[in-house]
Amino acid sequence: MNTNQGNLQQALMRADPRLSRFNPLERILHFDDFDTGQHGWQGYFPDYDGWSDYPERYQPVDAVDQAIEKARRDPRMRIDRKLPFGPRAVPMLSSLTSWDVGTAGSLSGTYALKIPTLPQAGSKVFAQKRLGSPWRGKFRVETWFCFKGEPADFRLGETDIRALYLTFDVMDLHHIREQGQEPSRWWPALRYHNAEDGKLVRRWQANVGSEGVKDGAWEYLEDGGQDLGFNRAATKYQWNYLRFTFDLARHEYVDFHCHGKEFNVHGRQHDPHPPLEGWRASTDKCPGLIGTGFGIETATDKRCFLYLDAVVVSATES
Amino acid sequence: MKNVHTAPVEVLSARSDGAFFTEPHEAGWADEALAMVYVREAAGPLPSMVLRAQISADGARWFDHPAAPLQIGKTGGYGLPLTHFGNWLRLAGEVSGGPANGSPTFVIDIYWILKG
Numbered sequence: 001m002n003t004n005q006g007n008l009q010q011a012l013m014r015a016d017p018r019l020s021r022f023n024p025l026e027r028i029l030h031f032d033d034f035d036t037g038q039h040g041w042q043g044y045f046p047d048y049d050g051w052s053d054y055p056e057r058y059q060p061v062d063a064v065d066q067a068i069e070k071a072r073r074d075p076r077m078r079i080d081r082k083l084p085f086g087p088r089a090v091p092m093l094s095s096l097t098s099w100d101v102g103t104a105g106s107l108s109g110t111y112a113l114k115i116p117t118l119p120q121a122g123s124k125v126f127a128q129k130r131l132g133s134p135w136r137g138k139f140r141v142e143t144w145f146c147f148k149g150e151p152a153d154f155r156l157g158e159t160d161i162r163a164l165y166l167t168f169d170v171m172d173l174h175h176i177r178e179q180g181q182e183p184s185r186w187w188p189a190l191r192y193h194n195a196e197d198g199k200l201v202r203r204w205q206a207n208v209g210s211e212g213v214k215d216g217a218w219e220y221l222e223d224g225g226q227d228l229g230f231n232r233a234a235t236k237y238q239w240n241y242l243r244f245t246f247d248l249a250r251h252e253y254v255d256f257h258c259h260g261k262e263f264n265v266h267g268r269q270h271d272p273h274p275p276l277e278g279w280r281a282s283t284d285k286c287p288g289l290i291g292t293g294f295g296i297e298t299a300t301d302k303r304c305f306l307y308l309d310a311v312v313v314s315a316t317e318s
Numbered sequence: 319m320k321n322v323h324t325a326p327v328e329v330l331s332a333r334s335d336g337a338f339f340t341e342p343h344e345a346g347w348a349d350e351a352l353a354m355v356y357v358r359e360a361a362g363p364l365p366s367m368v369l370r371a372q373i374s375a376d377g378a379r380w381f382d383h384p385a386a387p388l389q390i391g392k393t394g395g396y397g398l399p400l401t402h403f404g405n406w407l408r409l410a411g412e413v414s415g416g417p418a419n420g421s422p423t424f425v426i427d428i429y430w431i432l433k434g
Binding site: 095116 | 342
């Protein structure tokens with residue numbers, strides 16, 4: 001894109017009240033305004049099988065009948081590892097309505113996407129969308145968000161929220177083999193560690209592990225400390241802006257901005273330790289995947305909620 | 319064109335005798351809500367489940383919607399259509415007549431199908 005085109009595009013976006021609060025890259029892949037629908041942000045359901053005929057299947061992925069049996073009968077299973085059988089907390093369109101003020105509405109309308117946890121310590125719930133960028137340039141996600149504990153007990157609930165998540169499962173396009181490169185998989189992923197054991201932590205982390213896209217292990221960013229806007233009552237919603245960019249060809253973080261602070265992540269890579277192996281390292285069946293997940297985890301037996309006002313996903317061609 | 323959304327609120331859920339509630343769901347954008355219930359398995363001498371729709375102004379204080387409850391006794395599909403429910407929705411279930419050893423009386427899937 002030449003400079004004139006860039007300036008014109010920027011001027012047009014700044015004049016559009018819907019887009020003026022975002023900074024998308026040159027191509028907008030999707031603009032999800034939750035006043036017009038849920039835009040395909042769905043709950044996360046882990047891989048399950050039924051592929052007994054699939055010779056290379058990753059063994060820890062159970063056949064669905066095994067998974068049902070385990071989820072029902074194995075009390076030692078980590079709650080966030082169980083296939084979510086039983087009661088489910090799923091993303092929904094919320095009007096942010098409570099006993100005291102009634103409907104607060106979203107930042108720019110009536111509805112936001114709400115991601116709720118179950119009322120069970122450790123419950124971690126995601127809203128997911130999977131796309132493939134047709135280009136191998138930069139990829140950017142932006143949103144305005146707020147987070148709250150359930151206000152039914154009239155308590156502030158700030159320390160009930162263990163963490164917020166923005167995770168990506170990224171796999172290369174397969175035609176790079178024709179250029180002599182081997183496709184690989186990596187997980188640019190950020191976690192806002194909000195609280196632990198009843199105390200505020202409030203530091204951003206990045207995924208450095210191979211436990212899972214959403215499971216770390218996590219490393220604190222050196223400059224990761226940040227007091228996000230939470231506000232002083234359980235039903236006062238304060239919105240925060242977030243922008244995260246990574247490079248699909250270089251497998252590197254480009255930038256991360258949240259709530260007025262630019263974090264030093266440029267050039268960061270996800271080099272999973274221990275390395276991903278076998279099926280988990282493979283890009284088979286998912287070439288070009290960019291699986292985005294927004295999530296929240298509760299630290300106590302109380303529902304917690306992550307609200308997104310809108311999501312803009314954009315990319316560059318190179 | 320209308321929006322439609324299917325929300326899975328119970329999947330392969332094993333329910334023994336006793337009371338339960340589905341997770342609260344906000345559906346203020348929808349003109350109609352249809353609870354679809356699939357009973358996969360039923361066990362015990364006289365398996366019975368009564369499912370009531372409940373409504374709330376704030377997601378915390380719940381009471382029954384005027385719609386007649388679903389009476390469920392065997393495997394199959396059941397539908398509970400609702401209008402004029404406001405914003406917050408959940409289902410209240412009362413299960414009885416299951417196996418004496420406390421193993422599940424029913425294995426069910428429940429979906430909200432919202433349209434508006």
